[in-house]
Amino acid sequence: MEGSQALIQIKGLRDGLLVSLGDAEWSQARAALLEQIEAQQAFFRGARMALDVGNRIFHVNDLAELRDRLSEHGVTLWAVISESPTTEKTAQLLGLATRIAKPRPPEPAPILPQEVGEHMALWVARTLRSGTRLEVPGHVVIVGDVNPGAEVIAEGNIVVWGRVRGLVHAGAGGDEAAFVCGLDLSAAQVRIGRVAAFVEDGSASLRREGEIRPQKVIVKDGLLRFEAWQATLGKGE
Amino acid sequence: MGAQVVTITSGKGGVGKTTAVANLAVALAADGARVVCIDADIGLRNLDVVMGLENRIVYDLVDVIEGRCRLRQAMIRDKRLPELYLIPAAQTRDKSAVSPSDMIRLCEELRNDVDWILIDSPAGIERGFKNAIAPADQVLVITNPEVSAVRDADRVIGILEAEGKGTPSLIINRLNQTMVKHGDMLSAEDVLDLLAIKLIGIVPEDDQVIVATNRGVPVALDHKSRAGQAFRDIARRLKGEQVPFMNLEAGSSLWERIIRLGRK
């Protein structure tokens, strides 16, 4: 038992447990985790678990297997936090969160994505299906649809070359200069910074209606404004 | 190579998984194939009822897995089709009695003796669903033309893709062409537009299905039923045949568009 405590660290959070793995081999850390869960079943049963795996690389099979093992013990794995982009992607594919709400810092310093110069963006070349949540600390470009029930949360801008029928939240750190662009936003739930707009009729969100008009959403005077998304020749963005 | 293992799943409950498994099994077996259906909906079994075999159950899936009987003893032979078998679910246990690797082992044991293994998945995306998809070579997602069912189907497709199961094919069940025409129901096109996977069949809403279910005689055996025809067509498509889509509404160009969408 003592040995396993050094390999992993378990902390209570507001909405579940946070398990951090030390530097040990994954197989050892995994065994230690399962051993602890088995030893303290009453404590773990029904728990929501976030797992901080450091920079370990996980593929879908590893994580899916772990999630199944945990669920056999009544533990729900809901988030995997990692410094490895591969692992983050894996977690996102499985519909797991990749960041957990930290206790709010007193002054959230908003990121200003449009300040100067050029920025990196995450490139996602697939459709995000219901249940997928993508959290991005910067900009994101999606080539595919954002289906109803999918969520994209970016601290920067969101550009979707596809139809948006789920939730897109740009400037999630509070930046109201952020924007959202999409080929069809008519059934989207859009938020920018702290400003939100909802689709009036959710049941229409599957229907295709009229012709597709690319749109851009910005915040103006504290409200969301939907405008035509057009080429801005020579002006740059 | 042995059997093809096909799992039918949906996310949302009550959309027609059990009906589809029973009908596809009957259609394949009526065509001379050797077919085993497995009811993986532990605790809520009803494939046996739909197939009219409930009175013949002695052993079930959990008995096989826990070693209380041999696999052969739990295989109930169909009344009408000699090459059709059912392995029923346990009614008094829950899904934790079975694991994904149990299902894989079971199908491996069956594979060399049959042509098709059809698995009826429980609703949801939890353990029972995981069990049902674990051994699948191919997954069919079934949905109704209804917003919530389609949303759940989308979720399930995402999970299947993430777990490396490949992209499933789609069955749209209970389509009512009159309601679609009046704008009261999503069209097949609306559904396909969102899910964007290959369409393997559209089954119309048909009262005969309910009658057949209560009698324990799957509608695929009834040559006058339109739903029965649709299921027989899906069975042929499973075998790799090119079968034109049934025209639910004669003379509509919409239909051609749907078929195109389904192929993309």
Ligand SMILES: Nc1ncnc2c1ncn2[C@@H]1O[C@H](COP(=O)(O)OP(=O)(O)OP(=O)(O)O)[C@@H](O)[C@H]1O
């Ligand atoms: N094409 C159809 N036309 C009319 N009724 C149908 C059709 N398909 C299914 N039904 C009816 O819908 C009901 C639910 O079907 P079924 O039991 O096959 O769904 P299921 O997905 O297996 O449900 P569960 O999630 O509870 O296992 C049944 O009463 C069945 O007779």
Ligand SMILES: [Mg+2]
């Ligand atoms: Mg069923």
